[in-house]
Amino acid sequence: MGDMALNVFALFVPMVVVIVILAVFLSFVPLGLWISAISAGVRVSIFSLVGMRLRRVRADKIIRPLIKAQKAGMNVNANQLESHALSGGRVDNVVDALIAAHRANLDLSFERAAAIDLAGRNVFEAVRMSVTPKIIETPWISAVAINGIEVKVIAKVTVRANLARLVGGAGEETIIARVGEGIVTTVGSSQSHKGVLENPDLISRTVLAKGLDNGTAFEILSIDIADVDIGRNIGAHLQIQQAEADKQIAQAQAEERRATAIATEQEMKAEVEKMKAKVVEAEAEVPMALAEALRSGNLGVMDYYKMQNVLSDTAMKNNVGNTDLTKMFGANNDTDGMPKV
Incomplete structure (x- = not known):
C-alpha cells in the first residue's frame, strides 16, 4: 500500500506542476487571439503577444485592428499600432479612418492619421466629412x-x-x-x-x-x-437715447446756471447789507463828529442852527413837491399812464 501511494503521489505532482505552468503561460499568452490572428493570415509570434502583456498593452486592441487593416489591404504592422497605443491614441479609430480613406481614394498615411488622432480630433469623422460634407x-x-x-x-x-x-x-x-x-x-x-x-x-x-x-x-x-x-x-432707438441724453445735459446746465444766479444774488444781497451797515455806522458817527466840532470850536452854535434849518427846508420842499406831483398825475392820468391835457 505504501508503494502504491508513493507512485500515485509521484504521478500527481508532475501533473500539478504542468497545470500550474500552463495556467501561468495562458495568463501571459492570449492563445485564442493568437489562433484568430494565424487563421486570418496575420503573422504574429507568441513572443510578441507576451511582450505586449509585459508592456501592459492590451493585445486585443492591437491584433483585432491589425486583422481589419490586413484584410482591407492596408500596409500596417503591429509595431506601428502598438506604438500609437502606447502614445495614448485610439488604434481602432485610426485603422477605421485608414480603411475609409483607402476606399474613398483619399491620400491619408498612417503617420498623418495617428498625428490627427493624437491632436484630439476624431480622424474617422474627419475622413467621413471629407467624403460627405x-x-x-x-x-x-x-x-x-x-x-x-x-x-x-x-x-x-x-x-x-x-x-x-x-x-x-x-x-x-x-x-x-x-x-x-x-x-x-x-x-x-x-x-x-x-x-x-x-x-x-x-x-x-x-x-x-x-x-x-x-x-x-x-x-x-x-x-x-x-x-x-x-x-x-x-437708428431711431439710438436717436431717442441721444435726445434723452441731450435733454438731461440741458437740464443739468440750466440747473447749474440757476444755482450760479442764486449764489450771485445772495452775494449781492450780502454786499448790500454790508453797505447798509457801513452807512448806519457812518450816520452814527455824524453826531459825534458834530459834538467834537462844537467842542473844538470848528463849528459855532449859530452855524449848527443854520445847517439844521437848511436841512428842514430841504425836507419840507421835497415833501411838498412829491405831494403836488401825486395830485397832478394821479388825478389826470389816463389808462396809458400819460396826463390829460
Whole structure:
C-alpha cells in the first residue's frame, strides 16, 4: 500500500506542476487571439503577444485592428499600432479612418492619421466629412444696415474636412465666427435693409469671397442664407437715447446756471447789507463828529442852527413837491399812464 501511494503521489505532482505552468503561460499568452490572428493570415509570434502583456498593452486592441487593416489591404504592422497605443491614441479609430480613406481614394498615411488622432480630433469623422460634407448652421446673427434697421440672419455653411490642415487648424467655432463677421460687414455696408431682403444671396456671395476657411481644418463649399428677419429700428432707438441724453445735459446746465444766479444774488444781497451797515455806522458817527466840532470850536452854535434849518427846508420842499406831483398825475392820468391835457 505504501508503494502504491508513493507512485500515485509521484504521478500527481508532475501533473500539478504542468497545470500550474500552463495556467501561468495562458495568463501571459492570449492563445485564442493568437489562433484568430494565424487563421486570418496575420503573422504574429507568441513572443510578441507576451511582450505586449509585459508592456501592459492590451493585445486585443492591437491584433483585432491589425486583422481589419490586413484584410482591407492596408500596409500596417503591429509595431506601428502598438506604438500609437502606447502614445495614448485610439488604434481602432485610426485603422477605421485608414480603411475609409483607402476606399474613398483619399491620400491619408498612417503617420498623418495617428498625428490627427493624437491632436484630439476624431480622424474617422474627419475622413467621413471629407467624403460627405457637413452642414454647419449658425445661430441668429444680428446686423444693422446704414438706415438703422436691424437685420437677423441664419446661414448654413457647407464644409468639407481638409485632412492636410486638421493638425493645427481651427475648428467649427472659428468658421461660425468668421461667417458671422462677414454677415455683419455685408449688412452694415448696405444702404437699406430692403436691399438685403431683396437680394439675400448678396450676403453669401460676399462672405464666400472673403476666404474664410484660411487657417481652418475645413474647406467651405457654400454659404446659404436659411432665414432673414427684420428686428428693431436701432437708428431711431439710438436717436431717442441721444435726445434723452441731450435733454438731461440741458437740464443739468440750466440747473447749474440757476444755482450760479442764486449764489450771485445772495452775494449781492450780502454786499448790500454790508453797505447798509457801513452807512448806519457812518450816520452814527455824524453826531459825534458834530459834538467834537462844537467842542473844538470848528463849528459855532449859530452855524449848527443854520445847517439844521437848511436841512428842514430841504425836507419840507421835497415833501411838498412829491405831494403836488401825486395830485397832478394821479388825478389826470389816463389808462396809458400819460396826463390829460
